[in-house]
Amino acid sequence: MNKKVEWDIIVPVKLPISLKNVEPGKLHPSLLRDIPQGGKLHYLAADAWNAMVDAAKKDGIELKPTSAGDTYRSYDSQKAGFLKRYQLQPIPGQSTKTFEGKTWYLKKGMAMLATPGKSQHNLGLAVDIHTASDPKRLKWLIANVLKFGFSWEVVPSEPWHIRYTEGDAVPQAVKDWLALNPKPAGMFGTPAEQKAAAEAIEVKKSEPKVVDVSIAKNKPRLIKDNKGKAIKEAQELLTKHGFQCRPDGDFGPKTQELVKQFQKSKSIPITGEIDETTWAALLS
Numbered sequence: 404m405n406k407k408v409e410w411d412i413i414v415p416v417k418l419p420i421s422l423k424n425v426e427p428g429k430l431h432p433s434l435l436r437d438i439p440q441g442g443k444l445h446y447l448a449a450d451a452w453n454a455m456v457d458a459a460k461k462d463g464i465e466l467k468p469t470s471a472g473d474t475y476r477s478y479d480s481q482k483a484g485f486l487k488r489y490q491l492q493p494i495p496g497q498s499t500k501t502f503e504g505k506t507w508y509l510k511k512g513m514a515m516l517a518t519p520g521k522s523q524h525n526l527g528l529a530v531d532i533h534t535a536s537d538p539k540r541l542k543w544l545i546a547n548v549l550k551f552g553f554s555w556e557v558v559p560s561e562p563w564h565i566r567y568t569e570g571d572a573v574p575q576a577v578k579d580w581l582a583l584n585p586k587p588a589g590m591f592g593t594p595a596e597q598k599a600a601a602e603a604i605e606v607k608k609s610e611p612k613v614v615d616v617s618i619a620k621n622k623p624r625l626i627k628d629n630k631g632k633a634i635k636e637a638q639e640l641l642t643k644h645g646f647q648c649r650p651d652g653d654f655g656p657k658t659q660e661l662v663k664q665f666q667k668s669k670s671i672p673i674t675g676e677i678d679e680t681t682w683a684a685l686l687s
């Protein structure tokens with residue numbers, strides 16, 4: 404018997420840059436976005452998912468996760484699920500997994516589950532689709548998943564489990580959808596915000612950061628509506644740090660917003676003023 408199925412579409416996962424050095428299941432909240440049907444996904448996967456859901460809807464196909472817990476899973480929730488399904492007491496003939504240096508046995512009647520930290524759900528890239536094997540739904544998915552950067556991981560046993568594989572190379576169909584559905588204001592999304600979130604994680608991973616304020620000793624404290632050379636310097640430094648800022652020497656609302664985003668990215672107090680700590684962070 405040929406076990407090859409029509410939807411044998413498996414593309415290796417390219418990791419978005421924002422997920423490099425990130426512990427699976429411990430994503431910074433700014434990397435995750437709520438999806439309308441409940442649950443969360445990495446923002447790139449969320450865009451692709453939302454675009455695909457809309458396209459399916461136009462064709463009369465409803466796509467939704469089997470539950471909110473079948474989108475992004477934190478390490479703790481993956482672990483809780485794992486402990487529900489696996490036990491240490493040996494069960495002859497049952498499949499096993501190694502976790503925390505021990506062999507675990509799948510309980511009878513339970514579906515397999517990835518070891519905590521090993522699932523694409525822990526990266527916010529995977530979704531389990533509700534009744535995916537319904538013929539009409541599966542047919543639509545076969546014809547469309549690749550266009551939106553998704554594919555399967557385990558075929559034919561897990562038709563519901565798809566994951567976003569395209570990393571930072573947003574597929575054209577998703578770009579087209581984004582052009583018609585701009586991200587709501589205030590949501591995580593601009594390149595500067597994404598960079599800031601990725602940097603914030605790297606900063607967190609290194610030793611607790613002590614800002615050396617001595618380098619900012621001679622810098623004036625700047626507040627909104629100030630003007631002058633020092634503002635221009637700060638604006639240029641903001642740009643250098645990835646917060647594109649017009650160096651017009653005028654501390655207007657746009658500059659202030661960027662200052663706040665910068666402060667947030669550096670985990671320093673979000674004052675919207677360029678004080679000694681902010682100068683130090685800008686200069687380092």
Ligand SMILES: [Zn+2]
Nearest residue numbers: 529530531564
């Ligand atoms: Zn899954």
